[in-house]
Amino acid sequence: MAEVEETLKRIQGQKGVQGIIIVNSEGIPIKTTLDNASTMQYAGLLHQLVMKARSTVRDIDPQNDLTFMRVRSKKNEIMIAPDKDYFLIVIQNPSD
C-alpha cells in the first residue's frame, strides 16, 4: 500500500503532470487525482482505446503485446501503461 502511494506521489511530483488515473481491466477507475467527471471520461475512452490497440498489436503478431501507449495532442500528452489487469494513465503537459 505504501509503495503504491509513494510511486504515485513521485509521479505526481514530476514536472508537468496534470493527473493520474489507475483503471482496472473492466474500466473502473480505482484511484485518481482528477475530478470525477474527467476521470470517468478518461477511464471510459482510454480503456476502449487501449483494448483496441492491444488487440491490433496482437493480431499482427500474436507473440507481441502492447507495452506502452502515448497519445500526444496539441495541448498535452496522455501516457498509458497497460498491464494484465490494470492501466496506469498519466496526463502530462510537456514543458516545451
Next chain:
Amino acid sequence: MEIVHVYSKLRAEFGRQCLFSDRPAELLVDVPPDPSLAQHFIQKKPRDQALQACLDMSEHQVNTKRFESESRGINHVEGGWPKDINPHEMEQTIRFRKKVEKDELYVTSVVQLGQGMEHCIRQNNAVDIYQEYLEEEEEEEEENQVAPSIASTQNVYPNELKRTVTGLSWHPDGGRKLAAAYSCLEFQKSSRDLSVDSYIWDVENPNRPEMTLRPPSPLVCLDYNPKDPHTLLGGAYNGQIVYWDTRRGSTPVEVSSVETSHRDPTYKILWVQSKTGTDAFSASTDGQVLWWDVRKLSEPTDRLVLDPSREGNLDQALGAVSLEFESTMPTKFMVGTEQGVVISCNRKAKTPAEKIVCTYDSHHGPVYALQRNPFFPKNFLTVGDWTARIWSEDIRESSIMWTRYQMSYLSDACWSPVRPSVFFSVKMDGTLDVWDILFKQNDPTLSLKVCDEPLYSLRLQDNGRLVACGSQGGGATLLEVCAGLSTLQKNEKSLLASMFERETKREKILEARQREIRLKERSRSEQSRSEDGGREDGEDSPDQLIARAEKDFFSVVEAEKRKRRDREEQSNGVRTKP
C-alpha cells in the same frame, strides 16, 4: 406415315449429259532452275533474328464498390462495475475500491507500471522527442519545383450531346457542386431536338448530374448567388434571364419576359451586392447592360447602352461579351466588348452619359474574359485574341503586362483566389495554362493538355485547389491543382505589389513621353502655321491671292529664262574664246 416430296423435271431440261474419260497425267510446264539468276541475290549470313521472351501482360481496370462510412458517437456510461455494486452508491464504490487497493497484484502492477511511466515522463521533460529537426529544408524544396508536380485530372463530366460548356459556376458554400451551362453557340447549328438542359454536378459523382435545370432556351451563362446558395441565375441564348431555386426543382421559378430582355444571347450574368441580395446584372452582344431585381423579372430595373460616344445610341453600341464586378467596389463595374474595348462604368452616375467612365482599347478581338485581381483590385486581367493582358486602372493607353502571342486563341481566364500572382487560362486547342507571373513571365508555368477539343470556360473553386474547365464537346473536366500553386507563398503579395507598381510606372513614363512628343509636334506645326499666318493675314481675298500666284509664276519663269540665257552665253563664250 412417310413424308415424301416428289418433284419432276423434263428430261429435255437437264441439259447435255456429262461424259467423262480417263486420261493419263501430262506434263504441262517444266521450269528448270537457272543458277545464273542466283547472281542477282546476295546470300545473307549471319542472320539476326530477334526473339522475345517476356511475360504476357494485360491491363485490367477494377472499380470497387464505394466504401460507405458513417460517423457515430458513443455515449459512455459508467460500466464495468460488478453486478452487486450499485455505481451510484458512494459507499459501495468506495468499499470496492478499498478492496482492490488491498490486493497484492494491484500493488505490484502499479509499482511496475509506475517505473516505466516515470521514465517516459522524465524523457518528456528532458527533450521534446517529437521535435522537428531541419524544418527549414523542407520549405526550400517546395519553391518552384512546383511546375513538374502536376495538376491531376480528377473527374470528367461527359455529355452525349454535342453542346459546348459555355458557363460554369461553383457552389458558394465549399464548392461541392458545380453548375454548368450548355449551349450551342455556333449560329444556327443547334437542331430542334438538341436538349436545352443545363446541369448541376456533384463533384463526387461524375456519372449523373445531381440536378437538371430546364430553361426555355439553352443557357449561355450561369451564376450562383453568393449570398444564398440555393438560388441561381442563368442567361439564355434568346436573351432571357432565368431564375431558379434548387429547392423548388428543375423548372425555373421565374423567367424574364422576352420583350424586355436582351435581343442577343446573354453572354454574362452576375449577382450584385445589394441590401436585398436580389440584384443582378447581365450583358449581351446587343449592346446593353441590364439590371434586374429577381423578385420581378418582368422588366429590368435599369439599362445602360454601351455607346462609347455616350449618347445612348443603340446602333453605335458595342456588344458586350464579358462582365466584371467586384463586391469590394460595388459602384464600379467593367464590361468587355466584342470589339476589343473594355469599358469601365460607374453604377451610381447621375446621367447615362456619365455612366461610362473610360475605355481601354485592349484586344484585336472580343474580350472573352475580364477579372480583377482579388488581392489588387486596381489591376485586372483581360483575355482575347491570342494574348492575356494585365492592366492597371490608371493607365488607359496600354496594358502593363502581357503574354506573348500564343499559338491558339485564348477563350477564358481567371485569377487564383488564393495566390495573387497566379492565373489560369484556357485555349482553343484544349490546353489549360497556369501562369505565375512572379516565376516566369514569358511562358506559362504549367501547360496541360486537357482534351482535344477547344476549351471554352474555366472556373476556379474558392479554395483555389479545384479547377473546372468546359470544352466544346460538352465535357467538363475537374482538375486538382498541386499545393504549391494553391498556397500563398511568403512575400508573394509584396513582391507582386512591387511588380505591378514597377510596370505601372513604366507605362506611365511611356505615356508621358508619348504625350510630350505629340505636344511637341503639335506646337511645331502650330508655330509654322503662325509664321505663315503673319503673311496671310493681310491677304485674305482671292483676287489678291491670284495676283500673288501670277507674280510668283512669272518670277519663276523669268528666273528660268535667265538661267538658260546664261548657260547659252557661257557655252557660246567657250566656243568663241580661243
